Amino acid sequence: MSGTPSLRHQLARELRTRIHAGELAPGDKLPSEPELAHVRSVSRSSVRAAITLLEEEGVVARRHGSGTYVTHRPALPNDLSRNFGVSSLISSTGLTPGTAEETCELVEPPPWVALALEVPAGTPVTSLRRVRTADGRRVAITTDWCRSEHLSPEDLVAIGDGSIYAALSARVLVVHHGVATLTPGNADADAARRLDVARGALLLTIDQIDTTADGVPVLVSREHHLADAFAFTVVRHGPGAATEVQP
Amino acid sequence: MSGTPSLRHQLARELRTRIHAGELAPGDKLPSEPELAHVRSVSRSSVRAAITLLEEEGVVARRHGSGTYVTHRPALPNDLSRNFGVSSLISSTGLTPGTAEETCELVEPPPWVALALEVPAGTPVTSLRRVRTADGRRVAITTDWCRSEHLSPEDLVAIGDGSIYAALSARVLVVHHGVATLTPGNADADAARRLDVARGALLLTIDQIDTTADGVPVLVSREHHLADAFAFTVVRHGPGAATEVQP
DNA sequence: GCCGACGAGTTGTCAGACAACGTGGTAGCG
DNA sequence: CGCTACCACGTTGTCTGACAACTCGTCGGC
Numbered sequence: 001m002s003g004t005p006s007l008r009h010q011l012a013r014e015l016r017t018r019i020h021a022g023e024l025a026p027g028d029k030l031p032s033e034p035e036l037a038h039v040r041s042v043s044r045s046s047v048r049a050a051i052t053l054l055e056e057e058g059v060v061a062r063r064h065g066s067g068t069y070v071t072h073r074p075a076l077p078n079d080l081s082r083n084f085g086v087s088s089l090i091s092s093t094g095l096t097p098g099t100a101e102e103t104c105e106l107v108e109p110p111p112w113v114a115l116a117l118e119v120p121a122g123t124p125v126t127s128l129r130r131v132r133t134a135d136g137r138r139v140a141i142t143t144d145w146c147r148s149e150h151l152s153p154e155d156l157v158a159i160g161d162g163s164i165y166a167a168l169s170a171r172v173l174v175v176h177h178g179v180a181t182l183t184p185g186n187a188d189a190d191a192a193r194r195l196d197v198a199r200g201a202l203l204l205t206i207d208q209i210d211t212t213a214d215g216v217p218v219l220v221s222r223e224h225h226l227a228d229a230f231a232f233t234v235v236r237h238g239p240g241a242a243t244e245v246q247p
Numbered sequence: 248m249s250g251t252p253s254l255r256h257q258l259a260r261e262l263r264t265r266i267h268a269g270e271l272a273p274g275d276k277l278p279s280e281p282e283l284a285h286v287r288s289v290s291r292s293s294v295r296a297a298i299t300l301l302e303e304e305g306v307v308a309r310r311h312g313s314g315t316y317v318t319h320r321p322a323l324p325n326d327l328s329r330n331f332g333v334s335s336l337i338s339s340t341g342l343t344p345g346t347a348e349e350t351c352e353l354v355e356p357p358p359w360v361a362l363a364l365e366v367p368a369g370t371p372v373t374s375l376r377r378v379r380t381a382d383g384r385r386v387a388i389t390t391d392w393c394r395s396e397h398l399s400p401e402d403l404v405a406i407g408d409g410s411i412y413a414a415l416s417a418r419v420l421v422v423h424h425g426v427a428t429l430t431p432g433n434a435d436a437d438a439a440r441r442l443d444v445a446r447g448a449l450l451l452t453i454d455q456i457d458t459t460a461d462g463v464p465v466l467v468s469r470e471h472h473l474a475d476a477f478a479f480t481v482v483r484h485g486p487g488a489a490t491e492v493q494p
Numbered sequence: 495g496c497c498g499a500c501g502a503g504t505t506g507t508c509a510g511a512c513a514a515c516g517t518g519g520t521a522g523c524g
Numbered sequence: 525c526g527c528t529a530c531c532a533c534g535t536t537g538t539c540t541g542a543c544a545a546c547t548c549g550t551c552g553g554c
Contacts, residue, residue, distance in 0.1 A: 215319020
């Protein structure tokens, strides 16, 4: 697919890395656009486009006539607006991710999953069920479903610890974005046993539908997280800046 | 403060409205950049900058040499990445928002709130505590804290049903973004009484710190939502597109 | 019928210019 | 000495025009 990302995305990525690396601290002023353009030997248009990306991400803020500044923004532990897997979620806290009780099979999905995957009810789909651990402690139950013609159970066992996203990308099914729904819940008997906690323990459930840029759903997942194992955060923009809902 | 938003933001807003209004359906191709520029009598640069904003929001996707297309994206009931108040959250579901048990006073905040507001522990701050209703049903408990020099208790009772954000904006304290943390929980005795539910009922708690573009914290809030009253969703981008965490 | 080349249309990048705005310094005034 | 008004400079915002890179339908040759 798209071999090289566009120039502005490369530039944005460079700047983002420099900022996150601490080279540019919050409140610092970025070099001026003409200067950045000269240093990298690109046009000012491209630099501007790149900075616009970062601005929309909330990483920097522009001030007309003054300069562009790195915004004061806390390092978010687990930014929900980014689509990471559970493994990177765990390793980002410094713990070692692991897997227990992995089950990979062809199953008849729950109705809501069939609906999300746009397959007729009753159609068998590939399912991957795992209990995830952090430094050995059981912290989450995850279930992934995808259409059997996209990934077969054999494909899944082959990838092992690799990301499902990577496996899908190899099949030209690049996940563009996912829509997640969050609901609190209590552990039922089965979940309590798998997670090795008392029945009724607090869980945060994340149901998610991942789709390509064309709107084709490729992956549906349900994750039950132990409430005290993670803190989920999200940056919320606005309120005035954008978005009004209409009836 | 910034009287007029920059041209590209105006253009982006227009396009966004047209798309959300259904004038441009998912999958549709936008008019070409030169055409949009000509129709609105602005330069192509500004149109490009506007579309770049929408692209980063995930509303449209560009394809080099082909065109710009509206992405397939479901209408999200309550997009967490947007910073709306509880009132608009309720009214967006078609119900009528209301308030019960409103308390507005000067209090000594919990330590985490004092920390977030960057005031010495023990400093009295303005606090607004409300039980929110939807069509009369009690659905959420919200508590807002802000520094007393920003908004006094008298200011708050004056605004009545108006938004706190609006009151802050009038004081040149424009909220740029907020960072929210989500945790599941069970209703304690007090919460159960206020919400008129059984003790132990499932709640979703949202702790949020709103700051200006300069990183000045202006509003801290804690909201306890009845789990079955709302569904919170968030769009998650990636995974490949952006963001790699580094140690 | 199939395949390759072509061309119109679109986005991506470049270059240079001027306008709008903030900021700091400086000269003038009280 | 302190304060204010003004001005020059740097930075971002927008405009104009051009060309490169790419997509996709079409048309001609085989």
